[in-house]
Amino acid sequence: VIRLRHWAPLFVALVVLWAVVGYLLTKPTDFHDYRKAAVQSAESGYNAVSTAEITVRAQLDDKVTGPFSKTTLDWASSAVAGAWKQFAGVAPVDEATTAMRDELGPILLSAVRVLGDLTKAEDSGSPAATAHALGQLGPVADQLSGFLEQHK
Amino acid sequence: VKKLLGLTLGIISAIGGFVDIGDLVANSQAGSRFGIRHAWVMVVGVLAICVYAEMCGRVVAISGRPVFDLVRERLGPRVALVNLTASYLVTLVTLGAEIGGVALSIELLSGTTYLLWLPAVALVLWLLLWRVKFGVLENLFGVAGLALIIFLVAVFRLHANWSELAGQARHISPPSGENWPNYWFLAVSIFASAMTPYEVFFFSSGGVEERWTAKDLGQSRANVFIGFPLGGVLALAIMVTSALIFYPAQISVDTLGQTALPTALAFGRIGLGLAILGFFAATFGAALETGLSAGYTVAQYFGWTWGKYVKPRQAARFHTVLLVSVLLGFAALLTTIDPVQLTEYMLMLSAVALPLTYLPILVVANDRRYLGDRTNGRLANALGTVVMVVVLAAAIAAIPLMVMTGMGGY
Secondary structure, three states: OOHHHHHHHHHHHHHHHHHHHHHHHHHHOHHHHHHHHHHHHHHHHHHHHHHHHHHHHHOOOOOOHHHHHHHEEEHHHHHHHHHHHHHOOOOOOHHHHHHHHHHHHHHHHHHHHHHHHHHHHHHHOOOOHHHHHHHHHHHHOOOOOHHHHHHO | OEEEHHHHHHHHHHHHHHOOOOHHHHHHHHHHHOOOOOOHHHHHHHHHHHHHHHHHHHHHHHHHHHHHHHHHHOOHHHHHHHHHHHHHHHHHHEEEHHHHHHHHHHHHHHOOOOHHHHHHHHHHHHHHHHHHOHHHHHHHHHHHHHHHHHHHHHHHOOHHHHHHHHHHHOOOOOOOOOOHHHHHHHHHHHHHHHOOOOHHHHHHHHHHHHHHHHHHHHHHHHHHHHHHHHHHHHHHHHHHHHHHHHHOOOOOOOHHHHHHHHHHHHHHHHHHHHHHHHHHHHHHHHHHHHHHHHHHHHHHHOOOOOOOOOOOHHHHHHHHHHHHHHHHHHHHHHHOOHHHHHHHHHHHHHHHHHHHHHHHHHHHHOOOOHHHHHOHHHHHHHHHHHHHHHHHHHHHHHHHHHHHHHHHHO
């Protein structure tokens, strides 16, 4: 009996914790959840695109090494792909969130494409191709920044 | 001259060894999102670790025994077991994060994915823990970690706007676009990075490895009161460089490559190379320290022979714990969890476990049976109590902040 009394608060705490976690994991998505997911994805995309831009500019100025630039681009590409996957995994719940999806979805896809182009240009070793691909990053970063300003 | 050299080497190792993966991640993230509005947290964190590391050094120098050996004796095996369990788990996660940090540093140099480097890093780490002498382990990576001074120099090269930085440092509040929970989440992360539990396990047990006596109290205090604050300055420099490059562009840092980027913009390839060398040394040195700390805590609790001052054959169980801990840290990374993300979790877990690590130190440092007339004075107790209040606040706030912010995400 003493042992049961001793452990009872722990059992109760675990059951409450389990119930809270269960509720949080299974509750249906609402506008706030969707906006949060969209903003997180846009932030990840913006961080990745902007960092890639700074890094590749530094490489064109001979300030970073090839492996460093490659690694940073790989990480940026993975981050944008992950952001897109996360965003695509949440379904819109109303007109407002549908509009949000229609706005952010194409921007994230552009980010994936532009980073892919940049990686290809880097691999080709042509500074001209790299500079061309780099020029496409700025507008995508601006679009992501605009989305964040509007919805964050 | 030999003593002076030893003292200097000790301080240099303390400076270079202060920064680890937790400091690299937490400070660069905070700098990118909040400027240097968290600078005060680093100051509090350094003060806190100095207060408790001094106590640990004094306990070791006077009693000749590591603090956690005394904790078991003073608080009993049950309380000490809770302490051991929490400390070991946090140290293990820290070890995994440090191994990941080493592999990421190599990836930044080589361009080859860090996952391929993990087995080699774990193997070399274990071999060094097994074969190399304590003094070499302690000093080699601590001195190499001084390469991180490049961040301090970069602050000047990047033409910092000092009045703007001072303005940020004075504002203990989030900027527009950020919120209080995220501000406090990073505050707890930075505080935990300065006070990561393994630091006191290593410092305390290292004192025994080096056979400190009351005569070595001066060296112990010099390491703590000169080395740690200067190490804190390096961590602060990482925050400032991040604030200079990323904060104005509103780019959040979430990779180790981003942390290094400001040094490249300031000094080109040489700056970048030094930063990555610093990352490598800081994380490898910390991996060695966390590996040893994992062995120290377990061996000291069970009363086994431990340490690098005896041959591995004489401390077989201690070395088995080292090997198993390295394997577990390595296994955690094989799940492909991002080492930076693992570091973020490690910092929050550390924050939760801080009271379990630091409260027993305060108790033992006040026990005359171990310290005679060298127990804590009024100042040490007053500072220790204030720090303990902060530690408790950080421990209580850590989990709610994790949940509220989704790990500081939004």
